[in-house]
Every structure is written in C-alpha cells, then in structure tokens.
Amino acid sequence: AALEKLPSVLTMKRTQHVQITLSRFKLAREPAQLQAAVVRLDATILSPEDVPALVSCLPTNEEADLITHAASSPDGGVERLTVADAFQWRMLQLPSARTTVTLLQPDGQSMNGSA
Numbered sequence: 001a002a003l004e005k006l007p008s009v010l011t012m013k014r015t016q017h018v019q020i021t022l023s024r025f026k027l028a029r030e031p032a033q034l035q036a037a038v039v040r041l042d043a044t045i046l047s048p049e050d051v052p053a054l055v056s057c058l059p060t061n062e063e064a065d066l067i068t069h070a071a072s073s074p075d076g077g078v079e080r081l082t083v084a085d086a087f088q089w090r091m092l093q094l095p096s097a098r099t100t101v102t103l104l105q106p107d108g109q110s111m112n113g114s115a
Helices: 012-022 031-040 051-055 061-072 083-092 097-102
Strands: none
Touching: 012 083, 031 083, 031 097, 051 097, 061 083
C-alpha cells in the first residue's frame, strides 16, 4: 500500500508552479528521473528553453530548511513528500544544482541573474 503523502511544506501557489513546470518534462515527470537528468546534463530531457522554468523551481533557502525538516521527521520521510517537495528535496541532494542547471542554458545565466 502506498504511504499517505504529507501536506506540502510549500505554499499552494508555489506547489502548483513546481508541478506545472515538472509536467513540461515529458520524459522525466518523476522527481528522481529529473534529478538523474540534471546530474547527466541530459539535453534530450532538459532543453535550453525549459531551463529557466526549472531554475525557478529550485528551492529557496527557506524552502530548503522546510523540505529538509519534513524529509527527516519521524512521521515523514522522502517517500511521503508531495511531488513538488520531493523534486526540491532531490535538487538539494545535488551540491550545485543551480549552477548545474544553468549550464544547460545557452547564455549560462539564470532568470534572476544568479548562478
């Protein structure tokens, strides 16, 4: 039986944004698949046009704290995170996810100008 998902630690608006953005990646809809695509710099999944949207989904420092806490809580665990939360948690497992993702952009710059 599947574990019941925990409530998202993200705001509803942020959760919707992340989920809509993730739905753009037809070949990697699951957070684990997208994490693997980022690690491989897989341009067949992560097109330069999609990278700015993906960068916009990376966790803020505040979100990182909330996600990390939820994933490590006794009643939580990564397998109980929502899709949006799980995506952010998986990106947090990559030491330089923001820099790695921005490497896929033609100009190497993120939407907000930081890499």
